[in-house]
Amino acid sequence: MAEIQIEFDVPAQMRDGTVLRADVYRPGGTGPWPVLMVRLPYGKQSPLMAAMLDPLAAARRGFLVVIQDTRGRFASEGPWEPWTYEESDGYDTVRWAAALPGSNGSVGMCGGSYFGNTQWMAALSKPPELKAIAPMVTWSDPDDGLWTRGGAIELGITAPWSLMMGADMLMRRHSSDLNGLVSGITGxxxxxxxxAGGGYGELPSGRFPAFARHEIPELGYERSRREPEWAASCRVAGRHDEVDLPTFQVGGWYDIFAQGTLDNFTAMRGAGRSATLVMGPWAHTNQRNVVGDVNFGFAANSDFMGMRGRLIDMQLDWFQGTIGENGEAPEPDTGKVLLFVMGVNQWREETEWPLSRAVDTDFHLRTDGRLTLEPPSTAESAEEFTYDPMDPVPTTGGALLIAEEFRPGPLDQSAVEARDDVLVFTTEPLAEDLEVTGRVRAVLFAATDGVSTDWVARLCDVDENSVSRNVADGIVRVRAAPPGEAAEHVVDLWSTSIVFRAGHRIRVQITSSNFPRWDRNLNTGEPEETAATGRVAHQQVFHDPARPSRIVLPVVPPA
Structure with a gap:
């Protein structure tokens, strides 16, 4: 395997004549070898690609590695339209790669985020040579983490991603106009x-001015609203039963697509397919052991995996068992679940997700900032605050992929919790460890004097030094709300796995914004595509016997 051969920019013609180009890494010898393929829009030698797959290491393991620029990106021809061509181009590329000299005719795909979705799209197109996929940190429903979350726009990722992706497009557009290129790239x-210095605040958020200034495609929120049918071009949700392949899925508790990874896994297992799941304490682009303010221990590092070896080697071992020379798809019941449990900072092997032994447990919002297992038995005064969209609560940690000034992961929440527009509810110190593993939701009985507003809930772990750090959060956008009338709202905080240690306290924040992670609700009820003027909203959160606002935690009983 020492003499790896590399061919650069190998052409592959798609069904409409467009030529896409790939780098091909061949192991030494004559083969035949299984093909391991990546299709991405970030450049074939980009650090993002290398973070997901070391092509030399894979070739040394006996894989013919194909790394392709997607349509309209870098060495590949055609127009750059996010998502539009990935299903058809994925099909054509798999068939082309399977016929390359040295291929054994079996193809597997790997990679994360955008190029996690290119795997799902290729799998949905059903090329016969595609035998296995290993999508990492990618979504299931684009309206649950990619374009929107709970009805609010994922502005945090939409703006920087679209602008960064515009650079290659401007270079193509101005390839023969140096002055135009300099001016365009500079702007x-x-x-x-x-x-971070104010650009996120441009309005309207649903037709972001910067995209129009540079005439570049955006992540897809705006187009999906104009062309609802087009939104299916990157939606996996609802189609899992069409994918009859084994999958190896990797996500992180602080990844912007954490729930999508879990949803993809549960749907594939529900469809009777073999599926493996690994969930670390990681953020989207950070699979190391230090995330945010917390060192989860070296065992959390993806190069160690608690003495299991490198994550990439675990994936390559799996591929050798599915597309290798004697590879056979594993039986549906052979899938594994490997979870990192924060708090105790340990990997734990399971056979299912979600855990059937977890018990949904209500922790009730109470007067004087208390959070208790006991529901209110008598009338308690509503909590009130004022939400000004021109002074929103700043994004401070979480499952983020936004401008680099905003760090993802668990961060100190003291500045957020000191604000007048953030309600805080906290338990007494825990007498013993309490594990929460599964999907978290908040049930709020709340009212606003606006016709539309947002409700944000955040779960935090308060340590023995009274430092509060975020664990999970979520948002729900309320439209056409009867002004001043209390209504029940459910906020999906997605999923986590953490042990709140004895002596720690559980805390819940309730507010109406998390900006710029999510766009601000201007409280006017105008569509996001046109709204440019905000109003202050007066908010109420109720917690009495008839309106028991609470957070629901999936508590895992001690073994």
Whole structure:
């Protein structure tokens, strides 16, 4: 395997004549070898690609590795339209790669985020040579983490991603016009650099001005609203039963697509397919052991995996068992679940997700900022605060992929919790460890004097030094709300796995914004595509016997 051969920019013609190009890594010898393929829009030698797959290491393990620029990106021809062509191009590329000299005719795909979705799209197109996929940190429903969350726009990722992806497009557009290129790139970089300093605040958020200034495609929120049918071009949700392949799925508790990874896994297992799941304490682009303010221990590092070895080697071992020379798809009941349990900072092997032994347990919002297992038995006064969209609660940690000034992961919440527009409810110190593993939701009985508003809930772990750090959060956008009338709202905080240690306290924050992670609700009821003027909203959260606001935690009983 020492003499790896590399061919650069190998052409593959798609069904409409467009030529896409790939780098091909061949092991030494004559083969035949199984094909391991990546299709991505970020450049074939980009650090993002290398973080997901080391092509030399894979070739040394006996894989013919194909790394392709997607349509309209870098060395590949055609127009750049996010998502549009990935299903058909995925099909054509798999068939082309399977016929390359040295291929054994079996193809597997790997990679994460956008190029996790290119795997799902290729799998949905059903090329006969595709035998296995290993999508990492990618979504299931684009309206649950990619374009929107709970009805609010994922502005945090939409703005920087679209601007960054515009650079290659501008270079193509101005390839023979140096002055135009300099001017275009300069303006793009200025907008990208200026996001955290005020650029995120441009309105309307649903038709973001920077995209129009540079005439670049955006992540897809705006187009999906104009063309609802087009939104299916990257939606996996609802189609899992069409994918008759084994999957190896990897996600992180602080990844922007954490729930999508879990949803993809449960849907594939529900469809009777073999599926493996690994969930670390990681953020989207950070699979190391330090995430945010917390060191989860070296066992959490993806290069160690609690003495299991490198995550990439675990994946390559799996591929050798599915597309190798004697590879056979594993039986549906051979899938594994490997969870990192935060708090105790340990990997734990399971056979299912969600855990059937977890018990949904209500922790009730109470007067004087208390959070108790006991529901209110008598009338308690509603909590009130004022939400000003021109002074929103700043994003501080969480499952983020936004401008680099905003760090993802668990961060100190003291500045957030000191604000007048953030309600805080806290338990007494725990007498013993309490494990929460599964999907978290908040049930709020709340009212606003606006016709539309947002409700944000955040679960936090308060340590023995009274430092509060975020664990999970979520948002729900309320439209056409009867002003001043209390209604029940459910906020999906997605899933987590954490042990709240004895002596720690559980805390819940309730507010109406988390900006710029999610766009601000201007409280006017106008569509996000046109709204440009905000109003202050007066908010109420109720907790009495008839309106028991609470957070529901999936508590795992001690073994």
């Amino acid at each position: 793009l970089v200025q907008d990208l650099d200026g996001l």
